[in-house]
Amino acid sequence: MVALKQSASKVVACDANGSPFAEDALKGLNATPKSIPPKYFYDDRGCALFESITEQPEYYLTRSEVGILHDNADDIAKLFKPASTLVEFGSGSSRKTRILLAAASHITSYIPVDICGAMLEQEAAGLRKEFPHLTVSPVTADFSAPFDLPGDTHLGRAGFFPGSTIGNFEPHEAAAFLRHVARVLGRGAVLVVGVDLVKDTQILNAAYNDAAGVTEAFNINLLVRMNRELAADFKLESFEHHAFYNRERQRVEMHLASSKRQKVRVAGDTIDFRAGETIHTENSYKYSVDSFIALARGTGWQPLANWTDPQRFFCVQALTYQAG
Ligand code: AVJ
Secondary structure: OOOOOHHHHHOOOOOOOOOHHHHHHHHHHOOOOEEOOHHHHOOHHHHHHHHHHOOOOOOHHHHHHHHHHHHHHHHHHHOOOOOEEEEEEOOOOOHHHHHHHHHOOOEEEEEEEEOOHHHHHHHHHHHHHHOOOOEEOOEEOOOOOOOOOOOOOOOEEEEEEOOOHHHHOOHHHHHHHHHHHHHHHOOOEEEEEEEEEOOOHHHHHHHOOOOOOHHHHHHHHHHHHHHHHOOOOOOHHHEEEEEEEEOOOOEEEEEEEEOOOEEEEEOOEEEEEOOOOEEEEEEEEOEOHHHHHHHHHOOOEEEEEEEEOOOOOEEEEEEEEOOO
16 A cells, blocks of 8 residues: 555545446457556546656656756747737646746636546636736646637637646547647647657666556556446456556556456456456657657647757657648
8 A cells, every 4th residue: 555645635536527437447348458548547546646656756757847847937938929828738736837837927818627627626726826917717628628718818829738648649649639739729829748758668667667666556546446436346466567668669558467367347247357468557658859749740730949858858849830
């Protein structure tokens, strides 16, 4: 059992509407190979465990990105037009956004989009106090599906998609997502996106196999969640956390491996596992600076600038959309 630090208790209830979980889980568990979409990691405990992952010494992603944003906040701020609206896709705790908002007082409107409505309202209240000039208009929505922007936001539109969350998509899905962002923000928009970079295998493997076992607990929590919400009977001790860099496909894969042949009940269905068979729970794609630019260009976005940390572990890319 991993003990969570105080900061994690800030995380408020977050549930992405009930029954699609049963449907998606059964679809994935009855397929070959077995898989479950990574968005189901994020129940209350999953959100808290992820916050804790970002504090682990091996998990360089958050530290690298926050460092890049701090060091280059003024340059990034210059890319936003006067009286800009900033739309954040999957805003969570808005921690990284605060860095940009503090440097860019000409962002006058902020629209955090997240499926977690409770956390959105809590964060919005805090942001309004910290940035009195800022209009904060949260939107509770799945950021990867179409949604309407509230209010009059025609002046300058900017998007923010930090965390390398884009790495959870297959590359063709990441391209579709960038087209979707272009549709939401429109012509002339600027997008700031965080992208984790290809690097030494040991560093990547360590980041997803932290010594404290938090990432393992995060992965196993998916089984805990199915036991609770889908009347499943996964025996937690008979599944192992596997995470490794797949160099050919330039992605870290996370799996839950069954240590033996067994049957598990899930939402009224029986799922058979062979010994060693896995549930593929996540891909986290890694890009080079140039491979990400190539992907973005293919969707109509043009590179404006990019920034990396001194170790070149992580990259923040600024793009603009002039087409459409
Ligand atoms: C939130 C998707 C960026 O892929 O690194 C952390 C999630 N998974 N440890 C990532 C995650 C395992 C994270 N993202």
